[in-house]
Amino acid sequence: MSINNIGIIGSGAIGQEIARLALAAGLSVAISNSRGPESLSDLIKNLGSNAHAATATEAAEFGDIIVLAIPLSAYAQLPTQALAGKTVLSTGNYYPARDGRIEILDSLKSTTAELETALLPDASIVKAFNNIVAHHIPLLAHSTPKTALPVFGDDQATKAEVLELIRTLGFDTVDAGNLADSWRTEPESGGYTLTYAADRAGFAADYLADRGQPVTFAQLEAVLLGSQRADVAARQF
Numbered sequence: 284m285s286i287n288n289i290g291i292i293g294s295g296a297i298g299q300e301i302a303r304l305a306l307a308a309g310l311s312v313a314i315s316n317s318r319g320p321e322s323l324s325d326l327i328k329n330l331g332s333n334a335h336a337a338t339a340t341e342a343a344e345f346g347d348i349i350v351l352a353i354p355l356s357a358y359a360q361l362p363t364q365a366l367a368g369k370t371v372l373s374t375g376n377y378y379p380a381r382d383g384r385i386e387i388l389d390s391l392k393s394t395t396a397e398l399e400t401a402l403l404p405d406a407s408i409v410k411a412f413n414n415i416v417a418h419h420i421p422l423l424a425h426s427t428p429k430t431a432l433p434v435f436g437d438d439q440a441t442k443a444e445v446l447e448l449i450r451t452l453g454f455d456t457v458d459a460g461n462l463a464d465s466w467r468t469e470p471e472s473g474g475y476t477l478t479y480a481a482d483r484a485g486f487a488a489d490y491l492a493d494r495g496q497p498v499t500f501a502q503l504e505a506v507l508l509g510s511q512r513a514d515v516a517a518r519q520f
């Protein structure tokens with residue numbers, strides 16, 4: 284499948300950074316939020332003519348690949364029909380303080396990505412960009428050496444599409460396994476955002492001040508292999 288159009292649901296920190304990289308790579312973008320297309324006019328002016336504002340349904344219909352960049356608590360409101368049969372790159376994380384406590388995640392019976400698949404059974408969920416803070420995305424895209432991002436998915440064909448997209452956006456990729464393996468990059472696991480910190484102590488104190496540092500394919504593979512699963516029930520944020 285050739286990838287030309289990206290539909291983005293969520294126009295916050297992550298959605299905007301992925302939109303900018305997609306546009307810089309020559310792709311067309313439809314971007315949506317919870318408040319409607321008219322609320323996105325300033326952002327669209329800033330992004331340029333290959334981007335347009337949309338509803339979530341329109342973004343889902345537009346995209347060859349759909350990027351979800353919304354809180355986990357909002358997945359239940361997604362346009363399931365428009366997402367049916369689509370490749371969906373989910374950047375979402377579970378933050379109990381924001382999303383409320385979810386027993387199936389707290390008890391480790393499911394990864395967040397598996398829960399997302401249960402919520403969107405007719406879409407093909409591929410998990411990526413959930414383990415890198417938003418401001419590191421433009422800092423590390425096209426870095427030398429290339430920065431690698433982990434990608435998890437159960438369907439090999441749709442995972443391959445997302446791997447290709449992420450390479451087009453300026454990153455190397457590690458095919459890190461199935462959605463069941465994606466605990467390796469969930470919050471407080473060993474593969475989470477600290478992976479890309481230039482200064483680990485400084486990042487913990489003030490992550491927004493950290494400029495990031497490239498993590499190669501081999502380095503990321505080692506991080507993922509050594510990752511410990513977080514005690515999700517004990518997480519406070």
Ligand SMILES: NC(=O)c1ccc[n+]([C@@H]2O[C@H](COP(=O)([O-])OP(=O)(O)OC[C@H]3O[C@@H](n4cnc5c(N)ncnc54)[C@H](OP(=O)(O)O)[C@@H]3O)[C@@H](O)[C@H]2O)c1
Nearest residue numbers: 293294295296297316317318352353357375376413416417
């Ligand atoms: N920020 C990070 O550094 C980071 C890193 C890794 C992963 N993540 C994860 O990535 C996801 C997005 O994070 P973010 O920081 O980009 O969030 P954010 O800045 O808070 O933006 C969230 C966006 O989602 C939109 N939204 C909420 N409900 C929606 C709905 N029902 N339909 C359509 N759009 C909806 C919001 O719309 P409005 O603008 O209209 O409110 C907003 O544009 C989250 O799951 C987060 O945990 C974030």
